[in-house]
Amino acid sequence: MLRLLDGNAAASYGAKLARTQIVSATPITPASEIAEHLIRFIEAGELRAEFVVPEGEHSTMVICMGASMTGARVFTATASQGLAYMHEPLHFAAGGRLPIVMAVPNRSIALPWCNYPDHQIVVAQRDTGWIQLHCENAQEVLDTCIQAFRIAEDPRVLLPVMVCFDGWTVSLHHEGVDIPPQDEVDAYLPAYTSQHCVLDPDKPKTVGAGADALLYMQYRRQMEEAMDAARAVIKTTDEEFRVRFGRSYGGMLDQYRCEDAAVVLVGMGALAEAARAAADELRLEGAPVGVARIRSYRPFPHAELRALGERVEAIAVVDRSSSPGLGGPLASEVRAVLSGLPRSPQVYGFVAGLGGHEISVAHLRKALSSVSIATGPASEDQWLW
Amino acid sequence: MKMTEIRWHGRGGHGTVTAGILLAEAAVQSGLVARTFPNFGPFRRGNPVLVFTRVSSGPIRERGPIKAPDVVVVMDKALLINGGALDGLKAESVLIINTTQELVELSRQVAGLLSERKLKVVAVDATGIAIEELGAPFASTTILGAVIRATGIVDLEAISAAVKARLPVADWDRNLRAIQRAHYTARQN
Structure with a gap:
């Protein structure tokens, strides 16, 4: 009903x-x-x-x-x-x-x-x-x-x-x-x-x-x-x-267009919907991007993220929180589970949407696009305003 | 039907949140996809309230505030100038205003505010109708009659079903009368 x-x-x-x-x-x-x-x-x-x-x-x-x-x-x-x-x-x-x-x-x-x-x-x-x-x-x-x-x-x-x-x-x-x-x-x-x-x-x-x-x-x-x-x-x-x-949600990690993606956006919650819309737009322009929504934050999806990390070039992690003195907690955890892989992707952290600040498709496009062209190790997390 | 984005400008106590819910309920019951949500300031009566409603025949992938509305509904004319009701209007947008003012004068005033740009303006005395039919100035359900007449998103039958799904039985008849009156007395330039 x-x-x-x-x-x-x-x-x-x-x-x-x-x-x-x-x-x-x-x-x-x-x-x-x-x-x-x-x-x-x-x-x-x-x-x-x-x-x-x-x-x-x-x-x-x-x-x-x-x-x-x-x-x-x-x-x-x-x-x-x-x-x-x-x-x-x-x-x-x-x-x-x-x-x-x-x-x-x-x-x-x-x-x-x-x-x-x-x-x-x-x-x-x-x-x-x-x-x-x-x-x-x-x-x-x-x-x-x-x-x-x-x-x-x-x-x-x-x-x-x-x-x-x-x-x-x-x-x-x-x-x-x-x-x-x-x-x-x-x-x-x-x-x-x-x-x-x-x-x-x-x-x-x-x-x-x-x-x-x-x-x-x-x-x-x-x-x-x-x-x-x-x-x-x-x-x-x-x-x-x-x-x-007839409905399911990806178990631990809800993946969208990740099979052949070179760049993946990782985040939690409702921002995933806007992220998928951003990924679809970038796919039309030829950029192989995907979205992985962390559905289970605890237990953390170690195995799923590692399997993803072995395939992709770079990951953009969008945190809706910040740990003052560290940066985005989700980004730091994604980096932690990917460390030690034979070929680790670069992980770029973004902090966005604090206190309900809007996270639009445009914000997430920006994050995905900047990561697609980024080279070298990530510096400190960027804040998306 | 492509997505229609409706932005409501009301005040706490107008019933603006309920109006958005009734329209979305009517859309869902008509087989459309709909989403509606409020954005309050402080939680008190009289404070400006924004409601954002999206209706589409296909999937909706947005949850943010509506910045370029297809339809703007203004529950209190004072919000036209101070409430940002005219922000982001497009050439084809519809502006529905709860007012006792004559349409000609209202259209002239709106045109002045928009530097002469033509806009589809609808005037309806929803508060007057609500006071007569509901015995209280809860104009938001009433104004739905004008909203569906101006936009054709759903029909009166669907709104009637939504009222019956959402409001207590005792409120059905008088709300439906008020909505019908707003539907037939709304004036459009």
Whole structure:
């Protein structure tokens, strides 16, 4: 059924179709509507779930953890300042291996105060142990919320998942979205049965006890292994989604016209659409260019980027965030995974679209064109204004 | 149909965001592709609000603000001068203005602002109609009648379906009456 939805509504439909049982969230622009939609679904009896009112984002995540430990399927949403405030319990949820799914419409972080999209604060959560999937439109948001529960709850993974999408550009952008039938979603996503971390009064146990150095390091190593296992799970989950629903999103790395490309633009989120339009324009002019959208930021698509790096001459990485004192974090990570290849392409970094500053087709054409004619190693990242 | 880009200039409280959504909903229900999104300043009533709506028969690949609109809808005439409503207009653009002003005088005024360049101007008293039909000056749904008459993007039937899909049942009849009145009373130069 095709409906006109914005990214926030799409996220809430995804959570509803996934038969989320507990929802908790605090209002924060541009994520507030996600919980508002879910509350309406619950009030109308369309979703059998309970909404727990928290006093802030820190408590929200703690509530989600408690709910997940009862074996419930848990969903939440936050953004920007709220995500920053939630930073501490994000580590708890991942360390506790709780398969919570959280929608995150990407928004900049103060100061200066700004309501508009970039990836600054979401990229800053990269080391929390959460899987981060980045979507580029409302349809992908809905579909990925469903996929996210399958990934999170997979016994090989058991890690929480953030479903990220650009605030405003996607979260408040209405477009046609296909809502899959409930019975199909039920067949794709079976009910969650928790095996590993259930609070049961008949079988008392302690969760979150202290650990010595060896135990701590063993747990952290297990998280790394779970992230590694998630790579295959993310790909098969997306592929099985395509088989059932006819849509898929490239698994870890969504590649467009990369097969014979000499130059590839790498980025995350909604800018990929404008990048593909820029690539199409340059292809008409004879330039062999492509676009690789990082869909899974954590786990990072090492293997896919290396395979790409072995084929291409140069890569333009467009970051929607900057790490002051380093440059674009995505560019530095792409360089890191490509190092040591027998023949590494040059990687040129661009910082663009901070605080919602527009990223147009013209901006991305400029990035791709300048990289196509560039020679020698990249100097510091360029800012696209 | 090639892509039509519509830029709405309203104020918080006009219902401009809803108007964009209703038009996009009508387009999607008519088998077209549509996208619409708002760009607010501070979140408060009375503050200028921009809404960008794109409708096309083929895929849309843009999400940015509309800089060269095919259609501009002005909910408050004060925004014509101070709200940037005339920015980026093309020779064939349509300008739809919510006003009680006579069309001849309005056209002359617009021509003056655009240094004599001819433009298709549509005048409609959407606020007046809204006050009578809805009992409140929520002119944005009302003005849809004039927008679809001037552009032909979708028909009244599609707008009616969108109103029924998006608004509470109690609001259907009066909104549809207001939209029809705007449709038939809009004057075009």
